[in-house]
Every structure is written in structure tokens, then in C-alpha cells.
Amino acid sequence: MSVHSCQGPLHYVSQQSQVEALAQNIEPGISVALDTEADSLHHYYEKVCLIQLSFGSHHYIVDPLAKVRVEPLLEKLAQCTLVIHGADYDLRMLRRQWGFEAHQLFDTMCAAQLLGYEELGLASLVKRCCGVTLCKSGQRADWSRRPLSPKLIEYATNDSRYLLCVAERLEHELRIRGRVEWHREMCQRILENVKCHNTARSEARQWRVKGWHTLKSSRAHAILRELWQWREREAQHADLPPFRILGNEVLVRLAAWTEATSAGDSLPDFIPPHLASSARRLESLRRAVEHARALPPEKWPRPSHVNCKQAPKPSKSLCEELKACRDEIAAKYDVPPQLITPSTALLEIAAARPHTCEELKAVSKLCNWQVELIGEPFLRIIRAHEHASDVSPASSNLFD
Known part of the structure; x- marks a missing residue:
């Protein structure tokens, strides 16, 4: 997709007939760039104030506050591959407000992480992939206020306008580096986490x-x-x-x-x-x-650790060796160490001392590609510690 094709017309959707017509234009299976704007910086009861969509060289701003039913549109979007930058928050908001569930996802932030990009923001990716500099002036706007200024409408549109172009470039790089399946697994994990997320405030x-x-x-x-x-x-x-x-x-x-x-x-x-x-x-x-x-x-509240007294304490030396191994693998593949194995998972692995890759995956809840990278090296280190006498507990700030 060329940058020129991203410059197509904008449609502001604020009437039910427009929502229905937009839903009719969406063919199942196509890729649709999506973003949302909410008012969490300005209201206690946060809500989705805009849904931005881009596909077929056209761009749409859907206004849920205009008292329109967006369910017909969401039903069609559930049949598409959604291209979202940092999808977790948008999908949680759509699920909480309308029960929406996505089934296919391409997360551009996740792709950039897997490619080892240092700057992960949408503006940085658009600049890198499309050569376009985006204005950031609307980041803290109150999106619940109406009418929206032309400047805010432009800002909101740009959040989805270039996403398909960015995704195309990132997918090409993922394919070259053999990481398409890594990305697919991570996107699927995002969808699963959103689906299982409990929105109740404890x-x-x-x-x-x-x-x-x-x-x-x-x-x-x-x-x-x-x-x-x-x-x-x-x-x-x-x-x-x-x-x-x-x-x-x-x-x-x-x-x-x-x-x-x-x-x-x-x-x-x-x-x-x-x-x-x-x-x-x-x-x-x-x-x-x-x-x-x-x-x-x-x-008075009970201490927060009362239910964790029996939690096993990992060996400090084992934690350090696993961390060093993890960091070496991350450097080899030019990705952040936390992407290979988060520190919490590292501690869980060190505490459980799994003996097989299946056990390691069950303990850490890592994706298949992560287990494939760390599995055998981690298991060798763990086996070497089986007869070690060093059982000093890891400090709480070991990975700070």
C-alpha cells in the first residue's frame, strides 16, 4: 500500500444510516485499520468517544456519542483482520462497552518490538515507514466534548490513516527475518488476554x-x-x-x-x-x-503476603545464570530481553525448575517461539543446578 493511497477521503459517521452503510461496505476477511479515542484523562466513567477506521483508501470517524448503534459495524469488524497499534487497550474498551471480540489481529507495536525497533510509538513508525510526520497535539484532548475541532478530527484520522501502510512494511520485514509466526502467536495471546480480562475493579x-x-x-x-x-x-x-x-x-x-x-x-x-x-x-x-x-x-487489612508464604524461593545463582542466558539470546536476535522472557516468568522458571520444554511452557505461560529459543539452554542450566547447594533466595530487586 502506497503512502499516496493513504490520502483518501474522510467520512464522519454520526447517523444510523451512515453506520449501516459503512457496515455494508466491509467485506469479511479484509484488513481494517482501527483506533479508538476515549476520555479516561477527563472522566471517572471512561467510554469510547470515537472509533477510527481505514480501509480501501477511505477513512472513517464513527461517533458513538451521536446516539448511534455501532453493533452492526462491530459485527462486521469481528470478521476482519484488525490492524491496531498497541491493541490491548482499544480491544478491552470495545469489549467492555459493547462485548466486542476480535478474531484476527495485526498489532504494529508488537511487530516493531519483534523487529528490534527502539522507537515504538505510532508517530515514529509512520515517520520510519511512510516518511510522514504526525502532529501529536491531540494526545490529551477531552474526546467526549462536542463539536470536535477540525484539528482534533485530523489528529484522530491520522491514528488509523497510515496503519495499513505501516503494517505492510512491518509484515514484509517480519517475513524476511522469519518472525511472522512469532508475531502471529503474540497477537493471538493479546486476543486471549483481552477475552479473559476481568474488568471488575477489586x-x-x-x-x-x-x-x-x-x-x-x-x-x-x-x-x-x-x-x-x-x-x-x-x-x-x-x-x-x-x-x-x-x-x-x-x-x-x-x-x-x-x-x-x-x-x-x-x-x-x-x-x-x-x-x-x-x-x-x-x-x-x-x-x-x-x-x-x-x-x-x-x-486493618491483612498483610498482602499471607497467601504466598509457601511460594518456593528460587536460587539466586540460578536466577542470575538464566538471566544472563536470556540476555545473550536477546542480543543474538536483536530484541529486548523482556520480550524473550519477562522477569516474572524468569523467576517462576527458576523457582519451579522444569525438566522439559512442556513443563517450562506450563510454568511460564510463554509463547511457543519463546520456549523454542530458551528451552534447551534454560534446561541445561537447570540440570546443572539440580545438585548444587546454593539455595539463597533471590532479592526482590534482582532484575531492577
Whole structure:
């Protein structure tokens, strides 16, 4: 597909008759470039605000907020090969909102990773494959607002406009380097993960925000949980993403401050101005802080590691040898080491010490191509450790 063919006409689809006509134009089995725009940076209850499609030298912006039913369109798209850049988020959003399930996928970000590209963003790939420089000015836009400016419509269109051209170039390179099957397996894994993803928010896990482990006591964890719950209520009430109420770093600092201070103390001066300017919200935070301070021990959360006491601890030397082997294989194939074997899988392999490639795959949940690359070298290292006496536990930051 030439860059010239990417310059075809744009159609803004905001009426039901237009949705039906677009669905009729999609032939089963064709490749369709797809992207979505959501409003997660601006609203608590995030939703898909636009669906961008490109195929047959035409480009379409479908507006679900125009009160149209997109199900007929999604039914046809389920019969196509979808070309998406970083497909996981788009597919999760489409599945959560409409129950959509894709069956064939070509993920351009995944392809770029397998080819050893250092710059994986869509703009970088379009520049490399098509020689076109994309504008990035719409990345933080509120896509739920209407009407959309011509500039935002252009930005949204460009997210799918060049994808088929990029995919064609990447697929050619994958074929030359013998990695088409690697890519197919990884795309299938993405589809499976999306299908199995549980969209329910688990409060027992959600309150453990980044940095929570710096709080050492169960009481501090209880305070953090209460403050997290306060932030969730405020975010829902205002229909804002939680970080717009209070960032995670401040939330953790506030939990530590609350534990270290006494009832009646004024709120700390690191409370951000936008929160301090709202008398109602500030008063509700004060009440949440006092309630958190007063929680009795029986209301404190249990330590997060209670269910992991029996987890086997891998040998430190074995972990280091597997990591070195993994890194050597990654350098040979010019791909990121984490793509060959993620650190979590490496630790699981070291702990389980599988004896066959089948056992290794079951333990690590890696793709076939990954097991083919690391299988025999890893098994040789594990066999050499079977009679070793070094069983010192791996440090938690071994792969940092």
C-alpha cells in the first residue's frame, strides 16, 4: 500500500444510516485499520468517544456519542483482520462497552518490538515507514466534548490513516527475518488476554497504589485504604479520574502523615491548591483522615503476603545464570530481553525448575517461539543446578 493511497477521503459517521452503510461496505476477511479515542484523562466513567477506521483508501470517524448503534459495524469488524497499534487497550474498551471480540489481529507495536525497533510509538513508525510526520497535539484532548475541532478530527484520522501502510512494511520485514509466526502467536495471546480480562475493579487490590509498600505498618495500610476510598467517592461524584482529585504520591504521603500525627492536627501543607480551594472537598478529606486514624486493629487489612508464604524461593545463582542466558539470546536476535522472557516468568522458571520444554511452557505461560529459543539452554542450566547447594533466595530487586 502506497503512502499516496493513504490520502483518501474522510467520512464522519454520526447517523444510523451512515453506520449501516459503512457496515455494508466491509467485506469479511479484509484488513481494517482501527483506533479508538476515549476520555479516561477527563472522566471517572471512561467510554469510547470515537472509533477510527481505514480501509480501501477511505477513512472513517464513527461517533458513538451521536446516539448511534455501532453493533452492526462491530459485527462486521469481528470478521476482519484488525490492524491496531498497541491493541490491548482499544480491544478491552470495545469489549467492555459493547462485548466486542476480535478474531484476527495485526498489532504494529508488537511487530516493531519483534523487529528490534527502539522507537515504538505510532508517530515514529509512520515517520520510519511512510516518511510522514504526525502532529501529536491531540494526545490529551477531552474526546467526549462536542463539536470536535477540525484539528482534533485530523489528529484522530491520522491514528488509523497510515496503519495499513505501516503494517505492510512491518509484515514484509517480519517475513524476511522469519518472525511472522512469532508475531502471529503474540497477537493471538493479546486476543486471549483481552477475552479473559476481568474488568471488575477489586478494592482489595486497587488501594495498593504505587508507593504503598513504603508504608510499613498495617495501620498505615488501613489509613491508605480509607483515603483511597475517599478519593474514589470524590472522583465518582465529580466524574473525574482519581488522579485529578489527588495523585498517588500525595495519597501515600498523606497516609504516612496521618499515622504520625494526632487527631485535630491541621492538614499538611503538601495538599495541592486545587483541593485546598474547595471547602466542601477539604472538609470531606478532614473527616476521612479522622475516620482513618480511629480505625481499630480488627479493621486493618491483612498483610498482602499471607497467601504466598509457601511460594518456593528460587536460587539466586540460578536466577542470575538464566538471566544472563536470556540476555545473550536477546542480543543474538536483536530484541529486548523482556520480550524473550519477562522477569516474572524468569523467576517462576527458576523457582519451579522444569525438566522439559512442556513443563517450562506450563510454568511460564510463554509463547511457543519463546520456549523454542530458551528451552534447551534454560534446561541445561537447570540440570546443572539440580545438585548444587546454593539455595539463597533471590532479592526482590534482582532484575531492577
